[in-house]
Amino acid sequence: MEDFNRRQLLGAAASIGGAMAISSTTNGQESQNVAQSIPRVATKGNIKHSVVNWCFSKYWKGNELISIAKQLGLASVELISPQHFPEIKKQGLECAIASVNIGGPPFVKGYNNPKYHELVIDATKKSIDACHEFGFKKVIAFTGFAEELSKEEGAANCVKGFKKVIGYAEKRGVTICLEHLNTRDDTHPMKGHPGYQGDDVDYCVDIIKAVGSEHLKLLFDIYHVSIMNGDIVRRIHQHAEYIGHIHTAGNPGRGELNGEQEIQYPACMQALVEIGYKGYVGHEFIPTGDPLKGLIEAVRWCDV
Numbered sequence: 001m002e003d004f005n006r007r008q009l010l011g012a013a014a015s016i017g018g019a020m021a022i023s024s025t026t027n028g029q030e031s032q033n034v035a036q037s038i039p040r041v042a043t044k045g046n047i048k049h050s051v052v053n054w055c056f057s058k059y060w061k062g063n064e065l066i067s068i069a070k071q072l073g074l075a076s077v078e079l080i081s082p083q084h085f086p087e088i089k090k091q092g093l094e095c096a097i098a099s100v101n102i103g104g105p106p107f108v109k110g111y112n113n114p115k116y117h118e119l120v121i122d123a124t125k126k127s128i129d130a131c132h133e134f135g136f137k138k139v140i141a142f143t144g145f146a147e148e149l150s151k152e153e154g155a156a157n158c159v160k161g162f163k164k165v166i167g168y169a170e171k172r173g174v175t176i177c178l179e180h181l182n183t184r185d186d187t188h189p190m191k192g193h194p195g196y197q198g199d200d201v202d203y204c205v206d207i208i209k210a211v212g213s214e215h216l217k218l219l220f221d222i223y224h225v226s227i228m229n230g231d232i233v234r235r236i237h238q239h240a241e242y243i244g245h246i247h248t249a250g251n252p253g254r255g256e257l258n259g260e261q262e263i264q265y266p267a268c269m270q271a272l273v274e275i276g277y278k279g280y281v282g283h284e285f286i287p288t289g290d291p292l293k294g295l296i297e298a299v300r301w302c303d304v
Helices: 006-020 028-036 062-072 082-090 114-134 151-171 201-211 222-228 232-238 265-274 291-302
Strands: 048-052 076-078 138-141 175-179 216-221 243-248 280-283
Touching: 048 062, 048 291, 062 076, 062 082, 062 291, 076 082, 076 280, 082 114, 114 138, 114 151, 151 175, 151 201, 151 216, 175 201, 175 243, 201 216, 216 222, 222 232, 222 243, 232 265, 265 291, 280 291
Parallel strands: 048 076, 048 280, 138 175, 175 216, 216 243, 243 280
Antiparallel strands: none
16 A cells, blocks of 8 residues: 555554553553554545454453454454443444354354254344344354265255245344355464365355345455465455455464565455445454554555
């Protein structure tokens, strides 16, 4: 980006990075004061930035992250417990996409296996209800692990499962977003998901097409797509009408969005602007250093 100077950014972030490091151990008033010192970095208005809670939960409590997001100029805090929905709403933010609680990793048991349909559909409906209550619009979904099911069987089961719940989502004005994940990275349980059936973005889009509802979309995770499919900018244009949400992270390693990873995020964001994408971009990287510096850098890098 023309006006982006990484050295200047990191220098500015360093002045507050040390203070934020203690936010999770200080009392509420001190945390609030620290949050008020954070600069607004999302300023251009073309990208609606969101931050994914689980990546930062070891550093900040839910309400702390909400305050930080507000000060940075982000529009959303996502994949966070519904208990935080009132505070998100109070701060004038959104939960861009809500999680589904099935009592374990949500991407393992999914719509591809009929034996999990009752569990997953019930949990999805509860998440839809929580979103409907607060006016939030998206809920996450997964194919689940293959468990010896063929790709064809898994896809057919996904279509059947989504058709059982999609009417419920439509009536409440909520969209379900099916996420594509990578199966190549086996170094960390959240960097890759060996065994996940929906590891091809076109496969996931075909499921969405077969269901045939405007309330079932694709969660296009740029990190996962870069690993499994590549050709990110072309695929953003190709699947424009099916994209319901975006996630980011650096590749390799699912770390910060910086010059030490390979994805050209400004070009990806510009492609989203070109297709008229009006949804949110959720930053879902695992910090390797100061989490606030990393989040500031991600937002600035993507604020085209």
